[in-house]
Amino acid sequence: MSVSDHAPIGVLVMSYGTPESLEGVEAYYTHIRRGHPPTEEQLEDLTSRYRAIVGGVFPLRENTNRQVEALQRRLDELGGQGRYVCYQGLKHASPFIEDGIAAMARDGIERAVGIVLTPQYSSMSVGGYLKRAREAAERHEIAFAGVESYHLHPVLIDALAQRVNAGLVKAGVSADEGLVLFSAHSLPARILEMNDPYQDQLLETSKAVAEAAGISRWQFTWQSAGQTGQPWLGPDILETLNGLAKENVNFVLVTPVGFVSDHLEVLYDIDIEAKRHASELGLALDRIQMLNDDPKYMQALADSVIGTVGGFDAKTDTAGKSQP
Numbered sequence: 001m002s003v004s005d006h007a008p009i010g011v012l013v014m015s016y017g018t019p020e021s022l023e024g025v026e027a028y029y030t031h032i033r034r035g036h037p038p039t040e041e042q043l044e045d046l047t048s049r050y051r052a053i054v055g056g057v058f059p060l061r062e063n064t065n066r067q068v069e070a071l072q073r074r075l076d077e078l079g080g081q082g083r084y085v086c087y088q089g090l091k092h093a094s095p096f097i098e099d100g101i102a103a104m105a106r107d108g109i110e111r112a113v114g115i116v117l118t119p120q121y122s123s124m125s126v127g128g129y130l131k132r133a134r135e136a137a138e139r140h141e142i143a144f145a146g147v148e149s150y151h152l153h154p155v156l157i158d159a160l161a162q163r164v165n166a167g168l169v170k171a172g173v174s175a176d177e178g179l180v181l182f183s184a185h186s187l188p189a190r191i192l193e194m195n196d197p198y199q200d201q202l203l204e205t206s207k208a209v210a211e212a213a214g215i216s217r218w219q220f221t222w223q224s225a226g227q228t229g230q231p232w233l234g235p236d237i238l239e240t241l242n243g244l245a246k247e248n249v250n251f252v253l254v255t256p257v258g259f260v261s262d263h264l265e266v267l268y269d270i271d272i273e274a275k276r277h278a279s280e281l282g283l284a285l286d287r288i289q290m291l292n293d294d295p296k297y298m299q300a301l302a303d304s305v306i307g308t309v310g311g312f313d314a315k316t317d318t319a320g321k322s323q324p
């Protein structure tokens with residue numbers, strides 16, 4: 001490859017994306033549904049969930065912006081000014097993944113690393129982001145290498161463990177009194193037949209955090225499953241809470257390990273829906289503070305990006321390979 005080793009490296013920081021306004025929910029939802037507009041009822045259901053959490057700005061947009069800025073600062077500190085240049089690329093909203101790569105091409109970037117703001121790999125989540133980024137990079141003749149996962153990065157585990165301990169302290173519960181309930185976004189159950197590493201990586205993250213936090217009582221559960229007519233991974237968090245109430249657990253600290261920001265699936269699905277359900281069961285439910293732009297999370301991201309520089313040759317790139 002004829003690329004100078006000192007040329008700036010583009011870093012495509014990818015996240016799910018969120019609407020810019022309540023009027024933008026329909027277009028966003030249509031994009032998620034691969035071009036099929038939602039029914040009026042579906043649209044009203046999603047809009048009302050956003051109304052419940054949005055105070056003027058959509059939290060995920062602000063948080064993603066802050067994460068990208070904070071990662072840029074961390075990379076400047078580690079790599080020197082100008083070595084890494086971050087661009088944002090969203091899956092379902094503007095600036096889209098393809099917009100981020102096009103911006104790199106306009107700036108003369110010749111090599112790019114892509115990283116997604118979720119720690120665990122699934123072919124249906126991170127795999128989809130990286131595929132779109134790689135295809136756009138190929139069109140612009142940018143060499144591309146993707147970070148597939150960082151779910152056991154020691155600094156990430158440390159940051160999550162700290163938040164678990166802080167959550168227990170805040171509730172006045174000792175490490176062996178309350179139950180820590182790790183959670184992540186469900187996916188269609190057919191991923192299990194595809195040997196997808198998603199579930200294993202989520203359990204690995206959960207176990208490592210429990211160990212680092214000194215927790216003995218923990219479980220993992222799914223949340224935010226879609227309604228598509230096909231089975232999704234379970235048990236769902238509401239079902240899990242039913243079981244815990246029967247086992248006389250009285251405090252649950254929800255620890256979403258597949259999400260890194262405050263957004264709809266946390267602020268609505270956990271803070272409103274799961275909390276209401278728990279209170280009906282006589283169960284106290286709290287949640288850890290999300291990572292957002294936590295310096296330790298930024299360190300884990302920066303380290304993962306820097307560790308991937310070198311895997312550039314498109315032929316030896318990790319395309320399509322599933323992570324152990």
Ligand SMILES: CC1=C(CCC(=O)O)c2cc3nc(cc4[nH]c(cc5[nH]c(cc1n2)c(C)c5CCC(=O)O)c(CCC(=O)O)c4C)C(CCC(=O)O)=C3C
Pocket residue numbers: 015016017018019032033046059060117118124125126185186187188225226227258262263264265
């Ligand atoms: C694995 C995964 C993550 C975690 C990894 C990652 O971060 O990528 C994630 C995150 C998020 N999902 C989000 C929002 C939504 N996801 C939906 C629908 C879906 N999610 C799916 C999967 C995931 N989603 C899937 C398989 C669908 C079915 C449609 C499809 O096959 O694509 C729908 C449609 C309506 C509904 O089902 O509720 C919405 C509104 C928001 C943004 C919230 C905000 O705006 O604050 C975030 C961070």
Ligand SMILES: [Fe+2]
Pocket residue numbers: 185
């Ligand atoms: Fe989603």
